[in-house]
Amino acid sequence: MAALAGVSVATVSYVMNGRMSDRIPEATKGRVLSAARQLGYSPNRSARSLRRRKTEQVCLVVDSIGVPSNDQLARALHARADEVGYGVVTMVVDSPDRAEKTVDLLHQRLVDGAVVAPSINRQVSDEALAGLARGGLPLVVMSNTAIPAGFDVVRAPEAQACDEALDHLYSSGCRRVAYVGHQAELTDAAVRNRSERLNAYLAARERHGAEADDSLIVEGADGRVAAYQSTRRLLARPDRPDAVFTASGRAGVSALWAVRDEGLAVPDNIAVVGCGNLPESLITQPPLSTVGAAAADFTDVSTLLFERLLATEPLPVREITTPWVFTNRGSS
Amino acid sequence: MAALAGVSVATVSYVMNGRMSDRIPEATKGRVLSAARQLGYSPNRSARSLRRRKTEQVCLVVDSIGVPSNDQLARALHARADEVGYGVVTMVVDSPDRAEKTVDLLHQRLVDGAVVAPSINRQVSDEALAGLARGGLPLVVMSNTAIPAGFDVVRAPEAQACDEALDHLYSSGCRRVAYVGHQAELTDAAVRNRSERLNAYLAARERHGAEADDSLIVEGADGRVAAYQSTRRLLARPDRPDAVFTASGRAGVSALWAVRDEGLAVPDNIAVVGCGNLPESLITQPPLSTVGAAAADFTDVSTLLFERLLATEPLPVREITTPWVFTNRGSS
DNA sequence: CTGTTAGCGCATTCAT
DNA sequence: ATGAATGCGCTAACAG
Numbered sequence: 265m266a267a268l269a270g271v272s273v274a275t276v277s278y279v280m281n282g283r284m285s286d287r288i289p290e291a292t293k294g295r296v297l298s299a300a301r302q303l304g305y306s307p308n309r310s311a312r313s314l315r316r317r318k319t320e321q322v323c324l325v326v327d328s329i330g331v332p333s334n335d336q337l338a339r340a341l342h343a344r345a346d347e348v349g350y351g352v353v354t355m356v357v358d359s360p361d362r363a364e365k366t367v368d369l370l371h372q373r374l375v376d377g378a379v380v381a382p383s384i385n386r387q388v389s390d391e392a393l394a395g396l397a398r399g400g401l402p403l404v405v406m407s408n409t410a411i412p413a414g415f416d417v418v419r420a421p422e423a424q425a426c427d428e429a430l431d432h433l434y435s436s437g438c439r440r441v442a443y444v445g446h447q448a449e450l451t452d453a454a455v456r457n458r459s460e461r462l463n464a465y466l467a468a469r470e471r472h473g474a475e476a477d478d479s480l481i482v483e484g485a486d487g488r489v490a491a492y493q494s495t496r497r498l499l500a501r502p503d504r505p506d507a508v509f510t511a512s513g514r515a516g517v518s519a520l521w522a523v524r525d526e527g528l529a530v531p532d533n534i535a536v537v538g539c540g541n542l543p544e545s546l547i548t549q550p551p552l553s554t555v556g557a558a559a560a561d562f563t564d565v566s567t568l569l570f571e572r573l574l575a576t577e578p579l580p581v582r583e584i585t586t587p588w589v590f591t592n593r594g595s596s
Numbered sequence: 597m598a599a600l601a602g603v604s605v606a607t608v609s610y611v612m613n614g615r616m617s618d619r620i621p622e623a624t625k626g627r628v629l630s631a632a633r634q635l636g637y638s639p640n641r642s643a644r645s646l647r648r649r650k651t652e653q654v655c656l657v658v659d660s661i662g663v664p665s666n667d668q669l670a671r672a673l674h675a676r677a678d679e680v681g682y683g684v685v686t687m688v689v690d691s692p693d694r695a696e697k698t699v700d701l702l703h704q705r706l707v708d709g710a711v712v713a714p715s716i717n718r719q720v721s722d723e724a725l726a727g728l729a730r731g732g733l734p735l736v737v738m739s740n741t742a743i744p745a746g747f748d749v750v751r752a753p754e755a756q757a758c759d760e761a762l763d764h765l766y767s768s769g770c771r772r773v774a775y776v777g778h779q780a781e782l783t784d785a786a787v788r789n790r791s792e793r794l795n796a797y798l799a800a801r802e803r804h805g806a807e808a809d810d811s812l813i814v815e816g817a818d819g820r821v822a823a824y825q826s827t828r829r830l831l832a833r834p835d836r837p838d839a840v841f842t843a844s845g846r847a848g849v850s851a852l853w854a855v856r857d858e859g860l861a862v863p864d865n866i867a868v869v870g871c872g873n874l875p876e877s878l879i880t881q882p883p884l885s886t887v888g889a890a891a892a893d894f895t896d897v898s899t900l901l902f903e904r905l906l907a908t909e910p911l912p913v914r915e916i917t918t919p920w921v922f923t924n925r926g927s928s
Numbered sequence: 929c930t931g932t933t934a935g936c937g938c939a940t941t942c943a944t
Numbered sequence: 945a946t947g948a949a950t951g952c953g954c955t956a957a958c959a960g
Binding site for chain 1: 930931932933935936937938
Binding site: 308338544 | 701706
């Protein structure tokens with residue numbers, strides 16, 4: 265390459281990177297560029313990263329594919345990354361194995377920074393995160409439980425809004441509220457204990473003196489089809505519920521359909537509330553009542569990461585909180 | 597690191613990689629490992645990639661976030677990658693700018709191979725792909741138009757199944773079939789020409805002697821909300837359509853709901869057909885008729901990539917075809 | 929204006 | 945069983 269253009273490797277590097285652009289004659293530049301095109305030459309990323317001591321990539325770690333709020337976050341992160349010349353790679357961590365592998369990769373500096381965005385079941389442990397931060401990796405973690413240890417934390421407290429929604433249901437006369445949950449929170453004890461949604465549900469049931477019928481707690485929040493089927497099944501029971509509280513927004517929409525397909529009215533026969541603020545909540549009939557972040561805005565998260573990434577001196581740990589709110593749109 | 601353990605860097609490399617595991621005494625191993633833990637040492641990925649001349653990562657290039665079939669593909673690729681010890685990074689290319697950047701990164705060997713999976717509007721040009729293949733990058737491209745040039749191609753011909761569906765609609769007496777399309781295929785002339793779905797629609801309209809009313813061609817296939825609103829708007833017109841053909845599966849589902857919310861019956865008043873085989877198609881009322889791949893199986897694609905990646909000698913170009921089929925489930 | 933030089937951190941011979 | 949030496953491909957000082 266350098267040979268073909270008749271220049272030194274340094275010069276090649278300069279023109280490929282647009283450095284010293286005013287000190288290199290157009291003629292030389294042209295020769296280098298055309299030689300590069302001819303050979304299909306492109307500087308090797310690994311070598312450059314090694315030398316520059318940065319990869320110019322950030323990582324988005326999600327725990328599940330196809331979650332709308334993750335998509336939103338991905339969009340925001342991409343936008344911000346574009347502005348500062350970074351790339352975004354996303355990694356899916358939906359098993360302990362993958363979690364371990366991903367943490368390793370982060371340790372190995374596959375990327376310059378990461379945002380860890382669990383939807384419901386974060387596979388990456390707090391200790392692992394602390395370890396990464398200790399290694400100097402810029403990190404922002406979305407979590408309501410993690411205590412900051414060298415990384416920024418973005419919280420979205422769910423309990424109060426859930427309480428409000430459930431209080432509303434019981435106060436409206438509902439006695440049998442069903443809970444459509446995520447698979448993990450219903451089977452994995454650790455997750456179950458951490459689930460604010462499920463805890464809020466259980467607490468409200470007790471608070472309002474409703475019968476503790478655990479058969480009203482079913483899976484389905486992980487997908488639209490599962491939620492639909494779970495709800496249909498609930499409604500077909502002789503002792504059917506009079507309200508459905510779903511742990512995801514997609515499930516809320518599906519539940520609403522299920523109720524209508526069963527020939528029942530929302531909210532008169534069955535009330536429905538979902539967690540999360542899908543845009544779809546506005547176009548269902550009736551519009552879906554939800555608990556969730558007031559606005560699905562992940563600009564903050566992205567900003568946090570890149571501030572930490574581009575900072576020249578160590579930044580203090582930051583923590584931002586965007587509480588959930590209950591929005592009664594008519595389905596409850 | 598090597599110093600702390602009192603060994604040479606070579607020995608560190610050996611134990612970190614589990615090489616020569618039988619020729620290194622447990623004692624030494626232990627010392628190295630504990631020193632590593634103590635220092636939080638982890639071998640640098642860039643350096644390793646540079647030396648080994650491979651990154652052990654593959655890339656999934658998609659053109660849009662939140663497309664269910666891409667999610668399916670991602671799952672399949674992850675599964676296959678896990679088996680052979682590779683990682684998957686996914687890159688979103690939804691603008692010409694990002695396309696250019698991504699192609700650069702691939703040229704620079706950010707990864708060892710890639711599958712390029714456009715949903716409707718591939719931003720990466722055929723020439724760019726050929727260039728990558730010429731550089732020796734293992735590549736599999738999902739495309740109905742690309743001619744193989746050093747990469748494998750996976751095709752999913754749409755036309756015939758679309759014809760069949762549209763013939764069915766017109767033969768059932770529909771005269772005003774609406775088309776809910778993707779934004780890109782309606783505004784970008786190049787995409788428009790390539791869109792088999794839109795072409796099939798236009799051809800069928802003419803073939804059956806239906807009025808050429810282009811106001812029945814609307815946007816909305818890119819998202820659930822947009823599709824719902826577009827359809828509601830269509831149905832509110834005095835000259836409302838008697839059938840809706842949507843360019844995506846999500847749009848099909850939304851259209852179905854729009855029809856029902858408008859107080860009309862499916863398929864008696866309005867027939868609905870969607871492109872793509874969402875699982876949800878089975879749980880709508882009535883189930884959604886679709887054109888799309890018979891099974892959403894991306895094992896083949898993943899296999900193709902890793903075969904090429906792990907092959908020791910150059911592989912011939914392969915081409916696999918999984919044609920679309922029309923499945924009448926009741927909404928048409 | 930451009931060439932020379934010296935690593936970046938690691939994996940791999942080849943010695944011992 | 946392990947250490948010393950070499951170079952992967954590139955960038956950044958520093959010469960010239």
